[in-house]
Amino acid sequence: MPDDATHKPYRQPAGGWGSVKSLFKHVMHQRAGSTAASLVRDHNKTGGYMCTSCAWAKPAQPHAAEFCENGAKATFWDLTAKRTTPEFFAKHTVSELLAWSDYELENEGRLTHPMRYDATRDKYVPVSWDQAFAEIGGKLRGYNPDSVVFYASGRASLETSFMYQLLARLYGSNNLPDSSNMCHETTSVALPQSIGTPVGTVLLEDYEKTDCILSFGQNVGTNSPRLLHNLQKVRERNVPVIVFNPLRERGWEEFVNPQRPAQMVTNRPTQIATQYYQPRAGGDIAAMMGIAKLLLEWDDAAIADGDARVLDHAFIAEHTHGFDKFEEKLRQTEWAAIVGSCGLQRIDLEKAARTYANARSVIAIYGMGLTQHKLGIDNVQMLINLLLMRGNIGRVGAGVCPVRGHSNVQGQRTVGIAEKVDLVPLDKMAARYQFQPPREDGMNTVEVCEAIVAGKVSAFIGLGGNFVRAIPERALMEEKWRGIDLSVQIATKLNRAHLVTGENTYLLPTLVRSEIDMQASGPQIVTMEDSTTCVHASRGKHRPASDTLLSEPAIVAGIAQATLPPDESVPWDDWVADYALVRDEIEACFPDDFRDFNKRLDVPGGFARPVAARQREWQTDTGKANFKIPKALHSSFDTGDDPEVLRLITLRSNDQFNTTVYGYADRFRGIHNSRMIVMVNPADRERCGIAKGGFACLTTAVDDGITRSMNGFQVIDYDVPAGTIAAYFPECNALIPLWQYAEESKTPAAKSVPVRITPGTVAARD
Template sequence: MTERARHATYDQPVGGWGSAKSLLKHSTEQHAVSAVAALVKDHNKTGGYMCTSCAWAKPAQPHAAEFCENGAKATFWDVTSRRTTPDFFARHTVSELLGWSDYDLENEGRLTHPLRYDARLDRYVEVAWEDAFADIGTKLRGYQPDEAVFYASGRASLETSYMYQLLARLYGTNNLPDSSNMCHETTSVALPPTLGTPVGTVLLDDFRETDCIFSFGQNVGTNSPRMLHPLQEARERDVPVVVFNPLREKGWEAFVNPQRPGQMLTNEPTTIATQYYQVRAGGDIAAMTGMAKTLLALDDKAQALGDARVLDADFIAAHTHGFPAFEAMVRATEWAEIEHESGLAQAEIEAAAHTFANARAVIAIYGMGLTQHRLGVDTVQMLVNLLLMGGHIGRPGAGICPVRGHSNVQGQRTVGIAEKAELVPLDRLAAQFGFEPPRADGMNTVEACEAVIAGKVRALIGLGGNFVRAIPERELMEEKWRELDLSVQIATKLNRTHLIAAKTSYLLPTLVRSEIDRQATGPQVVTMEDSTTCIHASRGKFEPAADTLLSEPRIVAEIAKATLPPNPCVPWDRWVEDYARVREAIEATFPDDFRAFNARLDTPGGFPRPVAARERRWETESGKATFTRPKALSASFDDGRDADVLRLITLRSNDQFNTTVYGYADRLRGIHGSRMVVMMNRDDRIRLGLTEDGRARLVTAVDDGIHRAMGGFQVIDYDLPPGTCAAYFPECNALIPLWHHAEGSKTPAAKSVPIRVRPE
């Protein structure tokens, strides 16, 4: 879109009439008004379907309407009456469609028929399902196993994900990158050596018992709005909520609950954040170090006065390892350095630490604002350090709570979507299915991109997602993607990845989770895992968009049968007939996590997987929870020596989920009409010679022989810390070097990209 953006501060709370109007607008635009009744009756409820949007927990006693504005948009987007049929592709060449926006492509509606790209016509043309599977199988059999990549988006169910990882391993590769590589892989690397778990320790019930909540780098209003319900209930018990985030996001400021008629009538919001600190991008380690320094000083004072300790000394002594070295590091760090790197004053950090010190049970929430930095692993581990100082792990109402994005991105890892061989019970799979699994690690997402660029990948299968749009180094990746022999994309709607045609490209349209999945034994049930490790059943309620669609499990099974030699131990057809049989296989592979899987499907609120750290059992090398020392106070690639270099945060709008753009109304930030904007601190704008509402060019401030730049951005004054600016994902992915990723996890460092902003 080339229109100029309109910007005016949004003066209303999150939720309220703004959300209600948005729901009406999007249901009407997608001709899906009839879906509203099912949203109320079935959305995120036992016996209904689970949202395809965020992975936030589903309560055992759901609200009357257990959905948020973005969850409703996702459903309207899925059950739209719009269709992208073969006739559409007969009218439009791929070259033409490449000029369309992300929004316009997906807004054409649901894909209805399997398609193959015809280079001679420059169009996608209809192909029979059996012909598509036969050709895909023939081509896959012609490659070496490690020349193929099996990518998975977080939308796929546990059943599909399990079948998909088995397909890849029977094929002979652990090349199973997934969307978690791009967001919370940092969590999966940071938590095991410190707490002995790759996932959070908090359950939804803990929000009812907590007496203090901290949040770092998480935008609740856009990314997990249903979390506002437990946050509102906590605030009504006078629980303090302390937020560290570079932008002042509306979701953390004020909330009107659309399900409370009295609050809707008065429009009197609940204040969520009681303390709000606009930390510099990449400065969270410094802020947390300052908090730790304050806690040590308060503890010293308490001991001198003979008062109760501020630190949980008994917990530290009995349950932790490495505290003396951590303590020495914190005491040696000067306040001047902490203030410089965090962008916060000592008094602000001390005030946050006092709130922490006065709490009995602290929940620490975080999102990609911590994970997507060069030192993202160190940042997450620093947050663990803070919690360990107060004994806030394995205590009711306390713990660490990474907030995952996609609805089953955590669950697919649980059932084997992982490139690291050590994370998967390969011996059990070998015995269960009578084959020798590959033992070498496969490629994660960044490594898969590196291999595509190097010409080492010949085929990429995509189980959902918009791979080329979601990854860094977009311009080079689009060029090299066209050199792939085979691209197979299992999808519901058209997106840009589909238009970057490989030598052979297939689009295989599938059902969405909210649609009835009818197989030989009747309508099927699928499952997924939320951010708190709880497993939920999902039953589709809407009629499929077309009778030509196949389910994801069916598509995976047909590719497997066309590609692999017969294996009597792998009953692909029987699994497709009845997904309960897939769950039996999952339970056999992961008996501790999925005990009595089919019997517990409809447990209200889901059933939690066991997490040893919740019980203060530490599955770490030392057998204890471990304090660590960060490598530096700044997590960014920017070294701070050039004042003209800003740290770019890429973020999502209120009208967006992941790469899916629902419209051009970022209502909560007051930005309408365009996504080509750069939000800047006013003093930075003036200092760099830019005019308000003028045009700017963003140039990546690295010297690696590749020029990365994007123009056409409208400059908007915004409340941001000096040295920090913000623009939208995925548009700005072209500015992120592929090698700009978190150390240890290779999660793209998209939250503090060093750039220069120049007048255009």
Template structure:
């Protein structure tokens, strides 16, 4: 169905009454009345359940309502009264459902029964759990282990993730791609090289001690709104917040806290960003180079005047390596090139540098606006360079803060969901469970796609997620997916990946985190890790959507028992009966992170994993924090010289979380009715001869002989830099070539896709 868009620029603050109205609407639409009171009582609180939406930190002293608009939508989506039953599948063929939108598929509600795809009838048909596990196990036994992939989406608990990675390794491979490969794998590559840790160094308490915040490539209002509470408190201490982002996003501009009655009554917002710089897509390195250049100039001036240094020379001398080479590069880079590449004037970058230089403790926040570029690793490392110049790692109120997406995407990597063998204690697993783990690296997400295209993958097990919809090169991948021998999808709702069927396809429905997980020893607790490395317990509070659902640990255990030979040292049934035993096993495998795991479950605010860089211990090749030199000022694939090539940013709406689309109201951007829109600079649109609201086509600019083109977009005039456009994910994934990814990390480069625009 073609939807028509209308654009009404939103002039209200983030939060406020707009957020409240949205919650009422979504609760009503999903008939999730039972979830409303639970949001206040149980959501993100000790003794309650952790949100299934973003991974932002949970405070030790929670607010009355410790949830955001998107977290509430996720909970209503989980606790919906709607059901996708066997009768639904009897009424609709898979071919028919392929014509449904992402929103409409999931809006049918929770899956209730295990299902098998019947190719003759082109329908899913119900099956018993025993039949499903036996059939899947038999097929897996017939494949070369290297031809099977075990994907994890990022929402599974630590307990499930640990069991899942063990299943894969007992089966015989390290093919454990996950959603981190598509977003923050760049972080996991960049940070260890620079500071010796794959995770951020900031704890929630640091926001109360910081003197300045820098943010690059992160839309706070849509992606992690609960962070706005901390940012509001930061601004009330008159702390500056400097934002670099191509789009002006309402979350960074103003905020009304729904939990402050006085602010709600007066609708008087808190200004969040004190400086807002609309850098061109992919040009963050140039902007950071300008800041670094201005900081060096301020330091030169201080030395000439005999004043205190701007650089933290003691920290640089004692704790860093490579500063001289970095300084030389910065000094040799001219302002003209910096301004041309970044699209920002010198004065703006000098202003940001002056603010940065005046602050003692600085936090740098970033998101996928840095990670999803060809030089994404360089982006992140350049931001680290800025922090190292003034000693802003390992100091209270300072540090690097990557904002993760899915609620346990960081945690699943911590307990072994990783394709890289050097990230996993294989020797310990071998000793603990009496087997020889595979020693060669497995496949990440892009490599999995490449192997599917090449016909080397025969089976795919999906622990949550919407893999086929989330990956790049969608048209090719959907065709090649049908050649798989086996596709197993552990899921809560129907999505498009379930409709791209293999020769044998199975849907295994599972509980959501807010539902009671009753096993032999009683209700179970699961755990997850937030963006700041803190571990939290989660207890389901609601009756399951169907008596036929199994928990994720139970499903993983049954798949393992049906596939693997018995191993007396792997007590699958005991683990399912009592998840405390899984946590004991995790603590044995990872004692530094998880010692006394069960005893620490209910520490308010969670317990943090140790991060050496917080104590200025640098687990790098040099034993110090490393200044790293960027390869170029622009991080994308085009060279920036052709004015007809635009840099496409794919992004989420306010009515969406990852591939889950809750509706068609991107309220904070004022875009309603459709997701087939392109946000474009008004002058660029006029230059192209496209009418306001006119129809347009995007075609990827490549020379690989493959045409990647999508039409039917409506032009929306938007405040973006010239040469930059934005459109929604995952609709635009078909425009992203599989080979356009971040060097070193292979994260798909979805934030500066080179495209050409034509009128339709």
């Protein structure tokens, strides 16, 4: 157990020697030194393996070392010398392991054998693959398919994902939620309504042509560090970078490129953000409304003075719908309301708006700081409104760039992992595989949780991930999870989701992407899609952690064959023997996206899927890009009227990717030794009667009959806006009500949770 948190502001740039030291620490800790040469030679390179961490784009001409600090940590974590064997499980009960931290569980190393939970002994015991498949299949055949959930985490390849969704539909279920439901589902709902596509419009080469970058709610230094290379080149062309984020993050401030020896020697950083604004959590709509209102006012003045117009009226007239009503809304919105909601001054918004107005081609980057709010849809669509006002969609060097998380979370959706049937070519699948797929929408993540609480889920199959830890309402969900009859977890390491057991629980260990996947036809290739819709091939280079591991496609096929009747039109064994055959199936079902799939595997930089909005073709209900009017100036569940209610942002540390915690060092924020901390504006801390460096209790500020409270947070004075506090995910998920999600998308609203903070005591770790 780490000691109390220490906090000393980090003054060094992102990257640089801090990253180098971190890599040495983690490679030694995981005893993964033999991977170093391959990391340089193979990581994110043609002929090598794609990173299992973030989904940022891979350049056609890679750097000498095409990896970042977090990508290297993920590789060391995957290729660790540590093992979690049957002997480990023989020594520890599940009840004992439930008291371990996320870090301690995964730090035990790679799982090596299939295991089954024995409730009488409260331990996992070994089971053969054949027996596990037979028992799982026997159980699945006895359920109503509507009560079975097929969850996917975002790391699985396109090949595995296609097979997995086909298994679910052949079985009779569209219950295919994935981790996108918890992060960028808001994007998938908002963008089609506005511009007719569920994905971004920017390609990597657009960064070479852009005149300005806007960023909202995205922490580049931790969540997509390789993007810093593109941003550095942007800044070297003197392109302005405008950042809106409640916390000042080092990655947006300064960067020293470890790929540049001269810069490493001098430690002279590149300034990334030229303007940095810290709106209150949930205040982004107001900030964007303020910029839009200024653009409109300046356009009015240009008309009066006979000057060049500020708005792109030709684009608006030809390509958009709804501008008149949006214009009316801007004129009606008072400046006092805008400033009060976002917490920024008008002079700040004027500076940002003037920079935006002076640029011809603008890229808008955003992350979960926009999507995980009650009005997350409005957040994203307001950002699109800003782009449309000046024609910044479908122009070289311009567009919208949602930064996705897990390495193939976007690609999974592309090949059919979706609970919404209108996103999947069911008619093609029905004809090709000679069956009648279910035609009703399945359950998304929140709906799965609701069904588990109601006792309506019989079985949960997890293709990776740490579902129980990642979802909201943790206390209730862990209690109700134990009522599930069958829980099957396909995984590489032990995590908490494996320890909250159902009546019948199986742990099925699998290969990682960087390991050689040897099948009947030889070593296999898998593929994935990055944040910019480019598809890449990946070839494992390392010996598997155990000879008893199976690949994800083999595990999916094993479950399918044990569950479904034999069918010549679905040759599972052939597909496992040669993944190229699976890619042929993907191409047949998704011909527009995967034309000549097997022939294009090694296109440098990947091959881009077509996105109609890039060509200013709008696949919307109006046939044009739509201006959307936000419902309010703030996106949070609380109104902002009660000064005792603060908005909690949950976030990741520098030593973390999603629910995987690599250690207790949040270097960029200067926080070490603990994750049970809360970052608070000093004025808010004093007003709430909490001593400096003291402890706090957080209680969700809702009145629904359920008390959600967590004690033992060490309080750190931090540069956050008044009314905003920040603490770590997933620890704070227990404070998020299941019903607090983004309207329409049902993405949990983890970026502005209304809470009250009171003096607390030291408590046991979460």
